[in-house]
Amino acid sequence: MWSFHNIANFVNDWLSQTFNPTLVTIIEMVIVGVCVIGLFAVLGLVLVIMERKVSAWIQIRLGPNRVGPKGMFQSLADTLKLLVKEGMTPSGADKFLFNLAPYIAMMVAMLLMAPLAFAKNFQMWDMNIGVLYITAISSVSVISVLIAGWSSNNKYSLMGAMRAGAQIVSYELSAGLSILSVIVLTGSLNINKIVLSQADGWWIFKGHIPVIIAFVIFIIAVTAETNRAPFDLAEAESELTAGFHTEYSGMKFALFFLAEYVNVFIVCAIGATLFLGGWMPFHIGNWQGFNHVMDFIPSSIWFFGKTFFLIFLIMWFRWTFPRLRIDQLLNLEWKYLLPISMFNILLITAMAIGGWYF
Amino acid sequence: MFIINYLKEVFGAVKSLATGLRRTMYYFTHHKEIITQQYPDNRETLNFPERFKGEVVMPHDENNEHRCTGCTACELACPNGSLKVITQFNVTAEGKKKKAIDKLVYHLELCTMCNLCIVACPSDAIKMAQTFEHSVYDRSELTKILNKPGSKIMEGVE
Numbered sequence: 001m002w003s004f005h006n007i008a009n010f011v012n013d014w015l016s017q018t019f020n021p022t023l024v025t026i027i028e029m030v031i032v033g034v035c036v037i038g039l040f041a042v043l044g045l046v047l048v049i050m051e052r053k054v055s056a057w058i059q060i061r062l063g064p065n066r067v068g069p070k071g072m073f074q075s076l077a078d079t080l081k082l083l084v085k086e087g088m089t090p091s092g093a094d095k096f097l098f099n100l101a102p103y104i105a106m107m108v109a110m111l112l113m114a115p116l117a118f119a120k121n122f123q124m125w126d127m128n129i130g131v132l133y134i135t136a137i138s139s140v141s142v143i144s145v146l147i148a149g150w151s152s153n154n155k156y157s158l159m160g161a162m163r164a165g166a167q168i169v170s171y172e173l174s175a176g177l178s179i180l181s182v183i184v185l186t187g188s189l190n191i192n193k194i195v196l197s198q199a200d201g202w203w204i205f206k207g208h209i210p211v212i213i214a215f216v217i218f219i220i221a222v223t224a225e226t227n228r229a230p231f232d233l234a235e236a237e238s239e240l241t242a243g244f245h246t247e248y249s250g251m252k253f254a255l256f257f258l259a260e261y262v263n264v265f266i267v268c269a270i271g272a273t274l275f276l277g278g279w280m281p282f283h284i285g286n287w288q289g290f291n292h293v294m295d296f297i298p299s300s301i302w303f304f305g306k307t308f309f310l311i312f313l314i315m316w317f318r319w320t321f322p323r324l325r326i327d328q329l330l331n332l333e334w335k336y337l338l339p340i341s342m343f344n345i346l347l348i349t350a351m352a353i354g355g356w357y358f
Numbered sequence: 359m360f361i362i363n364y365l366k367e368v369f370g371a372v373k374s375l376a377t378g379l380r381r382t383m384y385y386f387t388h389h390k391e392i393i394t395q396q397y398p399d400n401r402e403t404l405n406f407p408e409r410f411k412g413e414v415v416m417p418h419d420e421n422n423e424h425r426c427t428g429c430t431a432c433e434l435a436c437p438n439g440s441l442k443v444i445t446q447f448n449v450t451a452e453g454k455k456k457k458a459i460d461k462l463v464y465h466l467e468l469c470t471m472c473n474l475c476i477v478a479c480p481s482d483a484i485k486m487a488q489t490f491e492h493s494v495y496d497r498s499e500l501t502k503i504l505n506k507p508g509s510k511i512m513e514g515v516e
Contacts (some may be wrong), residue, residue, distance in 0.1 A: 056381045062394040155400060320382040321375065 004122040004300055034125055036113055040106075040262055047261040048075040050308075051315055056107065058319040079254070087250035097151035102248070102255035104144035109262040111137045115191050116269050119279050119300035123192065130191035131183060133175055134270055138225065141263065142168040145227075145234060148256070149244040160243025163326060164234035168225055170330060173222035174337040180215040181341075181348040182274040185211070195278035200286075202277035208356075210347045215275045217341045222267035223314055224329070226260060230321035231329060268310035272303065276310075279303040406488045411471040414441070414464055415487040416504040423512040424505055425485035428459035435478035440468035458511055466492060467500040481515050 010060045011031070015024045033316020049064070049072060056063025064071035115130035117123045127133060142165055183189060185207060186197045197203075203211050211254055224231035235243030246258045272278060279299035325333065350356075385391055395404060418424050428445040446460040462484075476485055484504065494500060 054386070057386045057389065057392075058383050060391050060393050062392055062396070316379065316382065316386070320378045340368070 003298060004119040008122060027328050036110055036124075040109070040111070040258060043265050044258045044261055045075045045079065046076065046249055047311065048257075050311070051261075051318075053310065054315045055319045058316070081253040082251060082257075085250035088247075089250045091248050092153040093247065094151035094153070096299050097147050098247070098253070101140045101144050101148035103142060103258070104147065105259035106255050108137060108141045108144065109259045109266065111140075112263075112266045116266070116275065116279050117191050117195055118303055119298070122300070126192055127190070129189045131179060131189045131194070131274075132243075132271075135172075135179060138263075138267075139168070139172060141225075141259075144259075147328070148248070152244070152247040153248050156242075156246045157244050160234045160236070160240045163236075164227055164244060166326070167227070167231060167233060167329060170333045171221045171224035171231075171337075174217050174333060175225060177338075177341040177345050178218040179219065179270075179274060181211060181214040181345050182205075184345065184348050184352050187352075191273060191278070195273060195280050198277040198280045200283055202275065202280070202282075204275045207351070210344050210351060211275065212349065213344050214341065215271070217337055217344070218275070219310070219313065219317075220332075222271065223317060224333075224348070226263045226267055226314075228260070228264065228314060229318040230323050230324060232318075233329060234328055236323060240346040264311060264314060265307065268314065269303070269307045272306035276283060276306045277302075278306075279342065285344045285356065365491045372428065376470050410488050410490075411464055411473055411486040412488045412490040413471075413486070414469065414484050414493065414504065416484050416507055418460065418506055419512065422506060422509045424464060424483055424509050425481045426459050427481055427511060427515060428457050428481060428490060428507065431478045431480060432462075432475035432484060437472065437474065438468050440465040440470075441475055459505060462504040464502045464503060465500065466503050467497060483515075494503045 001043070012028065014022075014199075019027065053063045055061075064074035067073045067077045081220065089098055112134060114125040115123065115127055115133055139224055145164040145168075146161045147156040149159075152158070182194065182203055185192045185203060188194060189195070198206070200206075204215055207214075227234045233243075235245065240246070245253055248256060279302050280295060281291070281294035281299070281302050283294060397404070415461070416424050416426060428443055430443045430445070433439075433441045433443045441463075442459040442463040443459060444463065445457055447455045449456050450456050471486070473486060
């Protein structure tokens with residue numbers, strides 16, 4: 001049967017027969033890199049048109065509908081526009097850091113792709129500390145925002161960057177605690193093991209209400225971490241023009257834009273992996289017949305379906321809720337999400353020790 | 359007590375957020391609610407909301423009669439002087455002098471569509487039309503005379 005796993009094996013076999021092992025490793029790395037860049041481009045195009053259509057329909061508008069069938073090539077046209085625009089560097093800016101910041105943002109997004117399990121047995125790097133790696137690398141993204149804001153030599157940019165710093169640092173806590181709740185139940189930091197532990201039901205169903213609360217907190221926290229509305233204080237158009245990327249134009253701006261959407265994809269993929277079973281099909285306990293029917297749907301479709309469901313959820317939030325003020329934002333984290341998730345993880349630990357889950 | 363209030367707050371917040379989400383989901387799934395009109399394409403079937411204000415017009419009936427008494431209330435109400443009432447005195451059959459309008463001059467280029475003249479008019483002689491394609495090649499074309507030539511006031515409008 002057709003699957004990503006078979007394609008990867010086929011390529012690997014063919015390369016092993018043709019070249020020597022060192023060259024095979026190098027070629028495979030190049031192939032993976034090209035695939036990641038390709039995935040980035042496709043994700044950028046798909047998510048931008050998806051966001052524009054979702055926002056339009058939520059706001060009772062039509063959305064882009066001129067370029068291509070139903071406006072589906074609008075994001076291609078946008079990309080072309082951004083490619084031909086001049087990438088300006090302001091004369092007062094710290095030129096090295098100014099040009100470095102978008103690449104750090106992209107690099108973080110690329111590094112985060114490594115441990116994701118896109119389909120059954122299809123993963124770039126199956127490491128035993130996958131979740132820890134993700135939480136560690138995702139904190140680096142704040143550095144790119146801070147560098148961009150500081151090096152722009154612009155008040156708006158600096159304020160946006162400072163807000164983003166405060167926001168990401170505080171929301172990482174509750175995101176980490178809700179990730180921890182699944183790790184407590186699974187007993188492993190390995191992405192593959194976490195997915196396999198959900199073969200008889202996803203954690204959101206197996207873990208009762210505490211895991212559902214953890215999931216809700218996770219979604220809120222990652223929305224804040226990716227700087228999207230209602231937590232888009234870092235770029236708050238009405239207050240700071242465009243926040244940390246005010247001074248960026250052309251392709252450098254496009255890289256920030258792309259990094260934002262890829263980050264949304266990644267956090268949703270992590271959420272899908274931890275709470276909704278990743279590539280694991282929808283299984284109910286011991287219903288053999290039902291489980292077999294579900295197994296016929298390819299694992300990659302399950303993974304991308306769940307991820308895009310979560311992405312839709314985050315877009316739905318973005319176009320429904322008004323933006324929070326900075327004090328409300330920090331209140332929400334420190335007075336509500338953090339205490340609740342701390343209490344929640346206590347409950348889940350008790351659950352895990354007592355074995356009170358399916 | 360504190361913890362009860364705290365939980366109440368959390369549940370209240372979740373409930374109000376859910377209300378908003380339900381509304382946007384309704385709009386997301388019901389595409390018939392979309393109000394966008396693709397203007398140059400649907401010029402024939404344009405559908406305006408009732409309150410759309412395009413320009414001031416004076417409706418005339420089939421006998422070329424209007425309802426304007428020439429009271430100048432609209433001129434007084436207009437904040438930027440886009441209306442000018444020029445009155446004349448007609449002599450009626452009984453030999454009485456009666457005030458009537460000669461011309462009601464309307465400067466579309468000055469008008470901000472504030473609707474104050476329509477509110478001020480005591481005899482409902484003028485109203486807002488839903489035309490909006492006002493571009494012309496010469497500015498003088500924007501100065502319009504609202505009453506049609508040869509028109510007179512309707513019977514019974516004082």
